[in-house]
Amino acid sequence: MAAVPNGIHNPGTADGWHGVIPSAEFPAERDRYHLYIGLFCQFAHRANFVRHLKGLADFIDISIVKPYPKSDEGWRFPSSDEEYSGATVDHLFGEDYLHKIYFRADPEYKGRYSVPVLWDQKAGTIESAELLRWLPTAFNELLPATLASVDLYPSHLRAKIDSITSWMQDDINFGVYKAGFSPTQEVYEKNVVPVFGALNKIEQIIAQNGGPFVLGKEITELDIRLYATLIRFDVGYAQYFKCNLGTIRHDYPVLNNWLKGMYWDVEASRASTNFKHIKENYTKSTNPNAITHMGPFPDIEEGVERHWSRLVVGGVKHPAVLEYEQTLPNLP
Missing domain, CATH: 1.20.1050.10 (Glutathione S-transferase Yfyf (Class Pi); Chain A, domain 2)
Structure with a gap:
């Protein structure tokens, strides 16, 4: 696993990740990032909404946790895409619980295991949970003009x-x-x-x-x-x-x-x-x-x-x- 860049996350704490796309550490690239969400969560919904609105489904693949049950280990992935309609297996790692994605980025992480999570497949870490402000413009340089022109913060x-x-x-x-x-x-x-x-x-x-x-x-x-x-x-x-x-x-x-x-x-x-x-x-x-x-x-x-x-x-x-x-x- 690649080291977490300095200033993005303080390892071993409950502090979240604060990377931004595009940046020197996290450039805008097709198929580099993977989004983990729950369709039940209004905050994950925002990221998924932007993903569809801005035509990013071809740039960012997705995995979806089940809406229940939530145990002490957090949100769970179904064992197959057929187990629960609309939920998916973990398409990247085949994990059974979302918290294991967090531990891949920081084995000593002590915070909450929430959605959305944006995983960087090259850096081996998580991007910021504050997606709504920067995700709408993150891939504009790669998008057609009709989609790049959609500005949610004019x-x-x-x-x-x-x-x-x-x-x-x-x-x-x-x-x-x-x-x-x-x-x-x-x-x-x-x-x-x-x-x-x-x-x-x-x-x-x-x-x-x-x-x-x-x-x-x-x-x-x-x-x-x-x-x-x-x-x-x-x-x-x-x-x-x-x-x-x-x-x-x-x-x-x-x-x-x-x-x-x-x-x-x-x-x-x-x-x-x-x-x-x-x-x-x-x-x-x-x-x-x-x-x-x-x-x-x-x-x-x-x-x-x-x-x-x-x-x-x-x-x-x-x-x-x-x-x-x-x-x-x-x-x-």
Whole structure:
């Protein structure tokens, strides 16, 4: 195994890897990198979404862990590609558990064994887990102009992207987990309110910008961050994380239309979404009887409203939600 480059990871610690493509250590090359993901994980979903959106499937191969069970040894690969639909064997090393990939990069690693993982086959190490910011441009020099021109962090929108990210990441993307894993009733009631305050705010922002994306006509990394959470909301978070002050399809007409548009109009959305993995990750990992809910039906609704002005802005009207909503900043 090649030595881990200095400054990329501190061996024997819980520190993650912080390599970036392209760089001197990690150049953009076809078939050099291998992506490990779980289709259930919203953060791995972001990387897989970009992989499809930017046409990187021919550059980066993929291995997919099963959505359950997660033991003390972490996520497991199926014994064959037929064992569990949508999951795959470890195509690189034939390992049974994801943690063994981490130990290949650092035998003394002491951190979490999470997805996504981007493995460098030449350096014998892992690249950064913070993929969303740099992966969209990492292979531009090798892509056709139509794909290279897809910019998820355009300079003229960066101030708005950064402003929304500052609270959307904490209140929505991580917020559902803070609510779902709250240790007490008091903590839960404190944590669930920001989720819906932020959803109320995003509902208004999309309506003001006229869709079809968060900031208007251009898809940005905000859409990918939001999609990876909201595609799981009604089918998972509302039920198993107790985020049920409202649902996307019932209480948020604009967000629901945005979500339908993302799913049906953006091919990368459908290519990277697997509802079976999403549902069974929650139910069969946390439910002692491993019973998976059938609903809601359908998982995602059809019928995108193309005339956004016809939509009535919705939101959850709980007093604490409305109070929190007022604390969120307006766009610069």
